[in-house]
Amino acid sequence: MKLDDSIAAVITGGASGLGAATARRLASHGVKVALFDLNAELGEALAGELGGVFCQVDVTSEEQTDQAFAKARAAHGQERILVNCAGTGSAIKTASRDRTTGEIRHYPLANFERVIQINLIGAFRCIAKSAAGMLSLAATGTGERGVIVSTASVAAQDGQMGQAAYTASKAGIAGMTLPIARDLMDEGIRVNTILPGIFNTPLLNAAPEKVKVALAASVPFPKRLGEPDEFGQLVETMVTNAYLNGECVRLDGAIRMAPR
Secondary structure, eight states: OOOSTTOEEEEETTTSHHHHHHHHHHHTTTOEEEEEESOHHHHHHHHHHHTOEEEEOOTTOHHHHHHHHHHHHHHHOSOSEEEEOOOOOOOOOSEEEOTTTOOEEEOOHHHHHHHHIIIIIHHHHHHHHHHHHHTTSOOOTTSOOEEEEEEOOTHHHHOOTTOHHHHHHHHHHHHHHHHHHHHTGGGTEEEEEEEEOSBOOHHHHTSOHHHHHHHHHTSSSSOSOBOHHHHHHHHHHHHHOTTOOSOEEEESTTOOOOOO
């Protein structure tokens, strides 16, 4: 798919981090971007910078998601690109014993459900609604109606201690990529997923410097954290390369995560 000002895109989690970098890269080609996020301050600022539109939305809410798509489409028309970057995580062991008190606890199931609702069900909610909208479009000269890119994580394959919920959600995203691509193959809609490793996002920037140095050193090559624009570059490739479909691609400097 050629990127230009005739194309509209929706980026969930688009106000910061990987989503913001993706929005900037797509907008640099003239693509009209709609940012779905909870953070209105960051979202409005970035939308203003890029000439896009911000839609405040909790992707676990059917009503808010419908309203966000309606707002984005009213501003830019039906999107041909959806990039799912919205997500959350937690680090809690499945069961553990307090070393001081001896108290035994298990993972709070409400927390597990929240992670699955945001990361996996929220992503599928946006995919289903975006794909349904794309079906209303005429195919391009290359036979395409749209492209969907989701964000999983290397944790989908090498989940660390305390990451049961996060890993389950990201493995779900990776696992549904091919079936969704097959669901949409006769409609000219491609579906791919990126599994990023350790990236230099605002969340990681809050960590102590020694932690960031250690994480960078754990990457085989290059020995540094990934830059958000490198994620955006891969999104761009997945959108513009018409033969890339049904794939889950690690973007991680060859890292394989240790148990902890």
